[in-house]
Amino acid sequence: MKKYLILALLSGSLYANAQTKNVGFIPYKDGNKIDVLIAGSHFSSFLYSNQLEKPILYPLNTASGLTVTRGFPLNTRDQERTDHPHHVGLWLNYESINGFDFWNNSYNIPAEKKGKYGWIRSVEVLQTKDGAKEGKLVYTANWERQDQHVLLKERTTLIFSGTEHTRTVDRITTLTAVKDTVYFKDVKDGMLGLRVTKELELPSNQVAEFSDSQGNRTKVSAATNGANGDYLTSAGKKGNDAWGTRADWCLLSGVKDGQEISVAIIDHPKNPGYPTYWHARDYGLFAANPLGQEVFSKGKERLNLRLLPGSSVTFRYRILLTSSEKPSVASLQKQALEFSKTK
Numbered sequence: 001m002k003k004y005l006i007l008a009l010l011s012g013s014l015y016a017n018a019q020t021k022n023v024g025f026i027p028y029k030d031g032n033k034i035d036v037l038i039a040g041s042h043f044s045s046f047l048y049s050n051q052l053e054k055p056i057l058y059p060l061n062t063a064s065g066l067t068v069t070r071g072f073p074l075n076t077r078d079q080e081r082t083d084h085p086h087h088v089g090l091w092l093n094y095e096s097i098n099g100f101d102f103w104n105n106s107y108n109i110p111a112e113k114k115g116k117y118g119w120i121r122s123v124e125v126l127q128t129k130d131g132a133k134e135g136k137l138v139y140t141a142n143w144e145r146q147d148q149h150v151l152l153k154e155r156t157t158l159i160f161s162g163t164e165h166t167r168t169v170d171r172i173t174t175l176t177a178v179k180d181t182v183y184f185k186d187v188k189d190g191m192l193g194l195r196v197t198k199e200l201e202l203p204s205n206q207v208a209e210f211s212d213s214q215g216n217r218t219k220v221s222a223a224t225n226g227a228n229g230d231y232l233t234s235a236g237k238k239g240n241d242a243w244g245t246r247a248d249w250c251l252l253s254g255v256k257d258g259q260e261i262s263v264a265i266i267d268h269p270k271n272p273g274y275p276t277y278w279h280a281r282d283y284g285l286f287a288a289n290p291l292g293q294e295v296f297s298k299g300k301e302r303l304n305l306r307l308l309p310g311s312s313v314t315f316r317y318r319i320l321l322t323s324s325e326k327p328s329v330a331s332l333q334k335q336a337l338e339f340s341k342t343k
Helices: 002-011 111-116 329-340
Strands: 023-027 033-038 041-047 056-060 090-094 119-129 135-144 150-162 166-177 182-184 190-195 208-211 217-220 230-233 249-256 259-266 277-280 285-289 305-307 312-323
Touching (some): 033 135, 041 150, 166 305, 259 285, 312 329
Antiparallel strands (some): 119 135, 208 217, 230 249, 249 259
16 A cells, blocks of 8 residues: 555556556555556446445446446436436346345335345455456455345455456356355346446337336336447347347447447356346346346246355356457457356
């Protein structure tokens, strides 16, 4: 930290330290926030306050400095949607774990209904490691009921890297059942989620209505905010046809401020339910859900993952941001092959 502060004073910039290392971290003195720097620029922040219902990466910025994540609910921007307040940044959780809804929990849930929702808290950062080629952040957390009974212990490693036109996060999360047998019911909402900037939404003239597992309803208006995004999966599905289909990877691309930007999520062959189903919505929710097989297959498949006390499951994902140009199918296939070698 002394090195960071000296460099910051010399340059007049808090982020000057990353000139000496490609990836670095700046923890905040009051805790609960760590900035991630790549090539001298702010890529993202790891937010893990117990005031949030889950730890998140927020925002996510391209190498050129454009933000790909929605601002709401932490920082509302003009013409952005303000639906689904639980969609914030990049996160990992699930809709139904022993009947508790971790996915839809937010500040917007009435106090009398909170008991039906779970949250991820008691985050402890175990390691932040700068690097010339990559940086690593490791943390643990508890998946708890509202009465603080712990269902799952989480250990997550986040590996950050970047090039002139890319930013990459590899996320490896291991969940371990504690005292209870833990049951992940096949449902729609899960598991790795990202809510994107308005430009990456798909153009739409539809008003949609959604309800969570407890019956709370949310309306999403038609897109009149400059949306120009489009999905493409490794299986060749495009646009809204990507939703509810399996693929090794899914790309969401569009133009923001006159520049091509994109975000891709890449699945891993060792993940349960590989290749994952894509919960990829036109209004800006971009998620990989390998556990919702009964829903997406319309009852033809079932997974209903169970963990006995002491047993674990690991989920691995690569999130790739690009700017200036849209990645080719060949380059994404290469990324997927490279990532598949990750243990």
